[in-house]
Each structure stands twice: as C-alpha cells, then as structure tokens.
Amino acid sequence: MSLDESLFIPVATPRPKYFGLSPRNILGFRRNMLSVWADKAYRARSLSFKLLNQQYFLCNSPDTVRRVFLDRHDIYDKKSPQMRHALAPLLGDGLFVSDGELWRERRKACSPPFENRYLPGFADIMSGSARTMANDWAMMPEGSCVDVLNEMARLTAQIIGRTVFGDDVSDADAAKVVNGFTVYQHTINQLDYADTFGVPFLRGLYNPFRRKRAAKATAEVHEVIDQIIRRHQQGNKPDQLTLLSVLLDGDSSSSGKGGCPLHAEAARNEAIVMFMAGHETTANALAWAWYLIDGCERSRTKMYAEIDQVLQGRTPTLEDVANLPFTRAVFEETLRLYPPVPLLSRQARDEDEIRGTKIKPGTIMLTLPWLLHRHEKEWDNPDAFYPERFLPGAPRPDKFLYIPFSVGHRVCLGGRFGLTEGILCLATLAQRFRLKLPEDHRVDIECRLTLRPKGGLPMILERRG
C-alpha cells in the first residue's frame, strides 16, 4: 500500500515520550490504559518490566503470542486467583472464569451451539433485529441525532437475548435481564485493570455500594433465567432453537463431538457468560465501524454500492454474507483499529524462557491486540483505516498478529457469530441510513475492560434514497 493523502487516520491515544508505567500513570489506567504505552511499545517485539514488585512480560510479536496462547498454554493461566475471586460472584464457575479441567469440560459442553449448522437461524434473528431498529429510526424526524453506541448496545442486547433465551420471554422479564446485565457490566468495568495487573492497592477503589447493587442485579438475573430453565425442563420449550436449549439438551447430532447436557446451574452460568461476552464487544465494534465509515468517503462509497448491488433492498440472510466482502473487510479493519478487547492477560504458573528472557512463576503476561494491530514493523500505515487490506486476494495477516478474538485454546467461542452479526447489522442498517458525526463532536477513546468511544457516539441519521 502506498502512502496516500486520502487515507483516513482515525482517533488514537496519545503516546507518551517514555515508556510510562509509573505508579502515577497506573491511576491513569482507570480511564485509558492504552495511553501509557510510548512509541517504543509500537516497535518492540517484547518488553519485560517490573511494577510495584510485580513482574510483567509484554508479548508483542507473533512468536511470543504463539508461545503463550498455543505452544505452552498449559503453564499460563487465564485468570489470576484475584481476578477469579472478583468475577466468580457475578459469573459463577463458568467458562470465562475457569482454567484447567473445569474449563475443558465447559468448553466442550458450550461449543455445539456455535457450530455452522445453527448459524442460519441466528443470522435471521440478527438481520430481523437490525431491520426493527431501522424501522424505529425511520419513525424519527429526518436529521435526528442518536447515540450510536447506545443504539448498537440496544441492538446487540436484543440479538443475544433472543439467541440465548428465545422469543417467549415476557417483555417485563426481558427488561429485568437487560437491566440486571447493565448493572453487572458496570461492576465488571469497575474491576478493570486493577485485578488484571495484580495491583492490590487499587482494589480498594472498588465501590462497595456498586458491588451491593450488582449482587441484587445478579439475584434478579438468576431468578429470571432459572424460571426459563424450569419451564424448559417441564417440557415447555421455545419453538426455535436457542443457545440455552442446546446447553440444556446437549448436542443431539451424530457428530460425536461431545456436548453433554449441562445441569441447570451450569447452563445458567454459561448463558450469562454468553450474554456478557457477546453483547458489549459487538456493540462497541459496530459503533466504531459507523465512525470509521463516516470518516472515509472512499470506503463508504464502496460499502454502500456493494450492499445496494447485492441486496437490492432485501433483508440479508447468512447466504449473503459471502457476497459482501467489502462490508466484511470494513468490520475486520474496525476490529484491527479498535479491538473491543484491547488487552489479554495470562499468569505464568511455571518457569519458561521467551526470547532469551527467563519467565518466573507469577509473571503476568500481557498481550495487547491494540499494540499488535498497530505494530509499526508489521503493518503498512498501521494507523490508517484501509479495509482493502482484508479483501480476498490480499495477504492475510498472521493469525498470531491479528487477534481481535484472541487465539489458541481460549479463542473466542463466538467469533464467527460476532463477525456474522457485525456484517449483517451493518448491511441491514446501511441499506436505509447514513450516519454522520456532528461537526462539533470530537471522538475520544475510553478503555476499560473494553474499548469504546468515550461518552458515547452522537451521530445524525440521514435517510438514503
């Protein structure tokens, strides 16, 4: 790719002159933990440093990522004991919080609903929910301004709610679940990097009132899901297949890949994990995609032309996804520039050696998709929005370099689901609307456990055609 004046360079975080993990800066982590990484971190293959007596190792190249996430994953735990302790009251003993044998069992039990054969049904829910949102927007006066981050969160909550639980949940129960999850999410965001970084003094910053509110929300969410499960067990099953029903009934296929039914409590915990893992991530990515598409006229023209030509006004189905390569490339490039999960951490349980550095047990291994995706030695114009790099025919980035869904054994279970959802929602909404950033709005980045536009993303709705 040649340097081109017309390339759109979207907002990024400021880079301090020096690598700045001082105790003072650590507090800045609470707002945006990406702003402590100096230029050096966008060029280095690895970094080893100590902070408040804790040893850290930054994996910043495909070989170091491969070592930790694949080759020696057996000695790198996903959750530090502190993190597990903090998350367990909210998420139970589920897939997300566990390591070792329990994780292996749950991963096997939770995988069948994400197989290809279930995707067409889920895809219809995705397009249908996006169409309903387009209808809502169409009722608003021309030129209305909406908070796109909020709108995308509303959309993905509806999609994941309908795919996990089905349509037979009453509006009141659905509202209880969504509200409960919102409080959950706030609390989890509060946990942010204090636990990830194993910095004990920061744990005092948790707000006990918020935790109490979260406990109440947890109880409400549990009550609603337990009721749905009881109805299911009494034979009152939804017409369509749901993620929860596959967890409860097991994998009935003859593929023999496993998928034993889960008992009620385990199924409930995993349903919660799926809601949590699949909701905010996709919403943030979609919001960033609208921002990027608005900022780059060339890409916008190409994406809209593709969507109009392929769909001719129809609501897209799963089959259309293969015919929307540019829309897909827009979503993949969005995940490169703004990976919804910008930091992955592991903790060494045993000794290792990486790039000549001895790794001692207890070392926290950091991998930042944010840094890897903008690495100056790996990408052309790393800070530019250039969807064409993901078009068929362009060389595919190394799978240990481009890792929006992580990589290796603990790769995101919903990766295909999330990609399909992103493409179908973009295509359905873009058929009818263009979203424009108000001229006086400056987009900024907020980075807690996920990466999102700070303070939301106001955009003006403009009807097309």
Ligand code: HEM
């Ligand atoms: C654009 C959307 C998404 C992104 C960027 C994303 C990203 C990720 C990442 C980075 C991880 C690994 C975290 C780590 O290793 O520390 C992960 C794990 C996971 N994700 Fe996603 N995710 C997305 C959508 C979804 C959806 C839609 C679902 C489910 C419906 C889902 C379910 C999960 C589950 C269950 C795990 C835990 C897997 C395990 O530990 O074995 N994700 N996701």
